[in-house]
Amino acid sequence: MEQFAGIMQDAKMQKNEAGVDYSRFDNIEEAGNSFSSFENLSLNNEDLGSLKAVGIHLFDNASPGKFLMYGADVYRSIPQIPGVEIIPLKEAFKIYPEIKEKYYFRAVDKEQDEFTQTAFNEAANGYFIRVKENVIVDEPMQTAMFMHREMSTMCIHNIVVLEDGAQLNLITGCTSGCSLKGGLHIAVSEHFIGKGAKLTNTMIHNWGADFVVHPRTATIVDENGRFVSNYYSVKPPKYIENNPSTYLRGKGANAKYLTVLASFPGTYCDIGGTVLMEGENTGAELVARAVNHGGTVIQTGLLIGAAKNARAHVDCSGLMLSDKGIIEAIPGLRAAHPEARMSHEAAIGRIDMGEVNYLQSKGLDEMQAIALIVRGFLDVDIEGMDDELRKTIREISELSGHGED
Amino acid sequence: MLTINNLHVSVKQKEVLGGVNLSIPENEVHALFGANGSGKSVLISTIMGYPEYKVTRGEILFRGQNITELNIDERVKLGLGISEQRPPTIKGVKLEYLVNLLAPEKMNDETFRIKMLEHFGMDKFLNRNINDGFSGGEIKKSELFLLLLTRPDFLVLDEPDSGVDPEHLKMIGAMITEILQKKKQEGERCNPQARSSGLIATHSAEILNYIHTDKAHIMLDGKICCSGNPAVMMEQIRALGYSYCIECQHANQEEH
Numbered sequence: 001m002e003q004f005a006g007i008m009q010d011a012k013m014q015k016n017e018a019g020v021d022y023s024r025f026d027n028i029e030e031a032g033n034s035f036s037s038f039e040n041l042s043l044n045n046e047d048l049g050s051l052k053a054v055g056i057h058l059f060d061n062a063s064p065g066k067f068l069m070y071g072a073d074v075y076r077s078i079p080q081i082p083g084v085e086i087i088p089l090k091e092a093f094k095i096y097p098e099i100k101e102k103y104y105f106r107a108v109d110k111e112q113d114e115f116t117q118t119a120f121n122e123a124a125n126g127y128f129i130r131v132k133e134n135v136i137v138d139e140p141m142q143t144a145m146f147m148h149r150e151m152s153t154m155c156i157h158n159i160v161v162l163e164d165g166a167q168l169n170l171i172t173g174c175t176s177g178c179s180l181k182g183g184l185h186i187a188v189s190e191h192f193i194g195k196g197a198k199l200t201n202t203m204i205h206n207w208g209a210d211f212v213v214h215p216r217t218a219t220i221v222d223e224n225g226r227f228v229s230n231y232y233s234v235k236p237p238k239y240i241e242n243n244p245s246t247y248l249r250g251k252g253a254n255a256k257y258l259t260v261l262a263s264f265p266g267t268y269c270d271i272g273g274t275v276l277m278e279g280e281n282t283g284a285e286l287v288a289r290a291v292n293h294g295g296t297v298i299q300t301g302l303l304i305g306a307a308k309n310a311r312a313h314v315d316c317s318g319l320m321l322s323d324k325g326i327i328e329a330i331p332g333l334r335a336a337h338p339e340a341r342m343s344h345e346a347a348i349g350r351i352d353m354g355e356v357n358y359l360q361s362k363g364l365d366e367m368q369a370i371a372l373i374v375r376g377f378l379d380v381d382i383e384g385m386d387d388e389l390r391k392t393i394r395e396i397s398e399l400s401g402h403g404e405d
Numbered sequence: 406m407l408t409i410n411n412l413h414v415s416v417k418q419k420e421v422l423g424g425v426n427l428s429i430p431e432n433e434v435h436a437l438f439g440a441n442g443s444g445k446s447v448l449i450s451t452i453m454g455y456p457e458y459k460v461t462r463g464e465i466l467f468r469g470q471n472i473t474e475l476n477i478d479e480r481v482k483l484g485l486g487i488s489e490q491r492p493p494t495i496k497g498v499k500l501e502y503l504v505n506l507l508a509p510e511k512m513n514d515e516t517f518r519i520k521m522l523e524h525f526g527m528d529k530f531l532n533r534n535i536n537d538g539f540s541g542g543e544i545k546k547s548e549l550f551l552l553l554l555t556r557p558d559f560l561v562l563d564e565p566d567s568g569v570d571p572e573h574l575k576m577i578g579a580m581i582t583e584i585l586q587k588k589k590q591e592g593e594r595c596n597p598q599a600r601s602s603g604l605i606a607t608h609s610a611e612i613l614n615y616i617h618t619d620k621a622h623i624m625l626d627g628k629i630c631c632s633g634n635p636a637v638m639m640e641q642i643r644a645l646g647y648s649y650c651i652e653c654q655h656a657n658q659e660e661h
Contacts (some may be wrong), residue, residue, distance in 0.1 A: 352493070353456075354493050355493050355495050357455055357456065357477055358489070358492055358493050358495070359495070359503070360476070360477040360478040360481070361453055361455075361477050361478075361481060361487050361489070362481070362503065362507060362551050362555075363478065363481045363482075363486075363507050363555050364478065364503075364506060364507070365478045366476075366478065368506060372495075372498055372502060372503065372506065373495060373498065375497070375498065375502065376495055376496055376497030376498030376499075376502075376534070377496070377497055378497070379497045379498075
């Protein structure tokens with residue numbers, strides 16, 4: 001019984017053992033430049049490579065504009081599309097004083113925990129993005145958070161507003177310099193999606209082995225609005241807890257979450273999502289895929305059906321590629337209305353050696369075969385997925401094939 | 406080209422092949438007949454090196470090299486290739502992903518695309534998950550298509566005709582013939598007999614209406630009990646069934 005007792009406690013114990021000592025990190029950096037264009041930015045190839053790995057190409061002249069937090073410095077390119085804005089948050093408060101009242105800590109509760117309090121107390125900088133009514137942005141808008149100093153602390157606050165009928169495909173890459181080991185990343189993100197508007201928010205993380213990451217995200221979706229959240233973790237930090245909340249306030253609003261991550265020894269990833277379906281005929285789907293090489297992965301999903309004809313489905317699947325490590329799938333459903341329709345599925349298993357042997361018999365070596373199977377496992381139907389993101393999935397899969405840690 | 410000496414194989418510690426001897430020279434294709442459960446698939450899987458089939462005695466030589474201990478992919482690199490009877494479904498992995506890994510240049514080759522993809526109707530399979538929801542005939546076609554990409558020197562075909570309707574069977578025969586013609590395409594035009602070698606396991610022997618085979622063997626209870634002319638043996642099996650082989654085997658044993 002003793003070994004079972006150990007396993008029963010393991011997920012929580014590992015969380016405690018991941019034991020974050022925040023005194024190791026430096027204080028949040030003072031803001032450097034107020035904001036500057038990319039012409040004034042000089043990055044070496046390694047840094048550009050790190051950004052590419054999270055889907056960010058700084059110099060491709062994309063028309064929707066770009067935004068980069070490089071440590072405490074802010075760089076941006078101005079959108080070439082009328083009705084689309086990206087402005088450093090502090091600057092935006094000066095230009096549009098009314099937005100502070102309307103959006104600042106209106107989706108995320110500033111008293112939620114010490115990290116939201118820190119972001120509030122530090123008056124963190126980040127981006128303010130607004131897409132005006134009925135403006136549809138076809139090309140993805142790229143934003144990046146880049147940590148370049150060892151043991152530094154980055155604290156940011158981002159706000160995205162899509163007015164009624166607007167559409168935006170937003171890619172946010174969060175990463176550290178290749179050689180960096182550790183740091184603390186705190187990020188508050190608030191999204192407001194108007195009537196009939198659609199936001200596809202794709203976040204890609206790639207961190208050093210000793211990073212600690214605390215995103216705090218909330219999204220409010222109005223009538224017939226749609227929110228698609230794709231989260232990929234190429235390399236996880238030592239510790240991340242990410243449980244974004246979405247409030248489907250308007251009738252017919254809809255949310256879809258997809259999380260894809262690979263976990264390695266010594267890492268703790270608690271990745272999930274909570275969706276509160278307050279409006280009639282709202283829909284929510286949460287799909288989680290994890291490949292574990294020996295870390296701890298908690299897949300948490302909680303969908304709350306609190307209105308007539310709310311429809312929800314959670315699907316958590318894990319692939320164990322190591323004898324060590326834990327995947328814990330917690331697909332949660334809470335019905336608070338008799339006419340809510342909700343379902344869930346969860347499956348965890350090891351890779352099927354019959355499939356590996358089969359692919360070997362076609363000419364692949366064992367590592368290629370494993371990488372291809374993992375790619376298939378992770379390659380779920382994704383909205384807003386372009387070639388770059390497919391490449392990201394391939395990279396996660398290839399890491400699995402090589403058993404890299 | 407392929408020589409098997411006194412091969413004993415166990416699965417989960419139970420002996421399933423009890424001393425198989427077989428020799429297939431270069432440029433020859435042999436048929437392997439046998440009732441269900443006689444050991445044909447076990448022999449095929451052991452030739453390819455599937456790890457659940459443990460060789461307890463004997464050896465497998467390919468071009469004189471002992472391959473008994475080699476991994477599956479090492480055998481494939483030496484020139485062996487298989488079409489499986491019941492391959493697994495691989496969810497989320499499109500056939501195109503595998504094709505691009507095996508032979509990326511072929512997908513950009515317009516001649517190949519027209520000849521192989523369109524002629525054999527494979528273009529519609531590329532965007533589907535490997536073997537997912539394929540019919541019996543479609544599975545065989547997909548397996549053979551993958552062999553067309555790599556064109557191995559030695560083909561191992563496990564029941565290419567099982568669960569296949571007559572129309573598909575004709576195309577499957579054409580695909581096998583195409584794969585076997587490898588060497589002619591590679592410049593050995595002077596030798597009219599030059600082709601890849603192979604072993605075709607078949608219960609019904611239907612596929613032999615479409616492919617020339619040089620010799621046939623009958624498998625019974627994990628052993629090859631009889632070898633000879635494929636057409637004669639096929640006719641006997643069709644007329645008298647495998648029960649005739651069992652009786653014949655018993656009579657032989659009694660004589661000895």
